[in-house]
Amino acid sequence: MNIFSEIYGAYFRVVERLLSLEKFDKSEIPDAIEQEAFRDSALFIEPKLLPKKADSSDWGLLLRNDDGSFSPVTRNQPPKIVTELQKRWLKAKLSDPRFALFFGDDTLERLTKRLENVKPLYDPNCFRCFDVYADGDDYSDENYRKNFRTVLVAVKKREILKIDFVSGKNEPMFGQYLPIKIEYSRKNDKFRVFCYRMRCGHFSGITLLNIGRMTSVRATGICFPVPHADLDETDRLFRERRCKEPVLVEVSSERNGIERFMMEFASFEKQTELDMSAGKCMVRIWYDSQDETELLIRLLGFGPVLRIIGPEDFRKQAAERVERQFKLLFSDNEENISETS
């Protein structure tokens, strides 16, 4: 199977988009390129796409009309085929316990039947994620599945939900929420929902609810009448939660610290600067302010090869933990301190 193939390529998609039009002006080509390809693609696609009279160096897929517009040489809408690779990928996902969350039993049965002669792209048993948390969501639980699907439908319809759930402090809670995005964490193996909290018919901030903690989810039939402005909404969501100031850390190359750090924190937005002569790297990390404690303990895990420089409050939290740890290990034995210093 070939995962890196031109049939999935951006240039093929640009052409497919244009061939699906009966007739179009030259001015419509940049739009197709912008939708499907890359920033500089117009430089490379247009010369090959537009028919040339003098030679046959173009792709031969368009005709120039008398009025200057273009038409495809093809007569049908370009067929959109699900390839063997894609079917095999789907088949491999069928055995994932999360897959069934998206389907009713009957639909899942029909899809399974449709793919019965397809060989899975890979055996999921080839993979072992050795550090996933042990208290992940129970995807086989009927109530969980029902709640997941109600939330999913509400995200798409932008429908307000009435949700009963158990808080992190084990207290029963109830509220009305407008779910906007579903977040999955591989480390936690949990689904959570970003929601607008509703109070007295008004939105009152964004919150994150664990689907696994929901005991009852009911649709209200009230949909929030704003069209999907997807990127804007995600930006808004994270702007509210983004840290006020990035954490600044200094990472040393001791124990391969820089490489380990860069890999582990690859999923963060950050800015790095290397001081070659000192063998150190300064990194600014932007993070979700709700995850501050998680970030702190992950940074402390690097031990003395990483130094938290700021902001002061963040550094202070690290210092308090270190001080407490130092006392736990050394307070009864002052000699140890001098030995290890």
Added chain:
Amino acid sequence: MSGFSELIKSFDKTRDYVRDFFIYGFKVRNEFDRKSARTYDDEKRRVESWLGDFLRYDSSERGKQVSISVDSGRVPENPLYKAFYSKSFTDNDIRLHFLLMDILAAGEALTVKELTNRLDEEYDAFFDEQTVRNKLKEYVSEGIFISEKRGKTDYFSLSPDTSDSFFGEYEGLDDAVKFFSEASEFGVAGNSMLKTAGLKNDIFLMKHNYIVHALEDEILLKITELIEKKHYITAVNFGKQNAASENYGIPLKIYTSSQTGRRYLVMYLPLYKRLNSFRLDFIKSVRDGGECPDYDKYAEFLGKNEGKCFGVSFGNRQEFGSMEALRITFSADEEREKFIIDRLNREKRCCTVEKVGDNLFMLTAEVFDVNEMMHWVKSFIGRIVRIEGGNEEIISRFYRDISRMHRIYCREGERL
């Protein structure tokens, strides 16, 4: 920059560059020492074209730094998939693709000769039969066309498995593909399904997501195919110092970490009679080493051993690594700090946790390599009352580390 193309023939070189821009972010032009400056300029220009919105330019004393900076928890689509959509092709490839599809879109089944004639007569596109035959054969293996023998002649038709039929007939499939295209292995295959159908992930966000793993999908697929075939493998590896090495063995499993971003190929090495793990991102290519008749024996061997790995290390001894025991006592107020006890229980992996006194909890590990645990153990700084067992070097280093951290954080002015 004449002759520059934003499309690429092979993924290897680009994979290296994109990874360096993404993971390190601090390298300047002359530090990309694997290839020439011209290669750097070409690769940089490609990455700029593919990922322009995510590039960050910074100046440092060493020069201009280009990096890919993205909070992977807030992007609806892995931007690195774009690299997979940049495979180069010939004029014939694209012309045949759309013209053959157009001829067969009417639902007919045609022979190579008929298709070749139709191309010439109806589209003024002259191709020799062999070229058309090769493309048809390729597309049969890709599942785009179906081949059917009638007598001695092959007839070709379009696959009935259209994107519309899949997404239309199975309610929920669009959402499932949106999720899995971002959530796990080979997600780019799902992403390409969405693109074909004109869909985008507008529902899911992925936290703790290492989007850079996508760059390894091509080589990972080759490896999983060889695991499934139960074959030997030679993995060509470029390590930390860029020194090439080859490792011959029996590929058994892919170990992934959801916390460190690392993935490993676990192999049994006949030469050393032991299990070993190799960073997937350091493997540049693999060669099929032929069938391994005793494959199941080695798979079983791994099965017996993996319960004693805290991470990916099988220790140093041949056949069976030697086990090391480690006991760590943590303090946590049972009333007010239950979250610490919960954390221990959900993160302990193959270890055990028991209450050993008032507000004291002991984690016991018996693993091949206790050193692997220490990064995680240090994330409990402020809670560790006692640490025993393991080996002297590791315990001493832990005490030294805490002492050094105390100087760094609690005695101002101390440097790393």
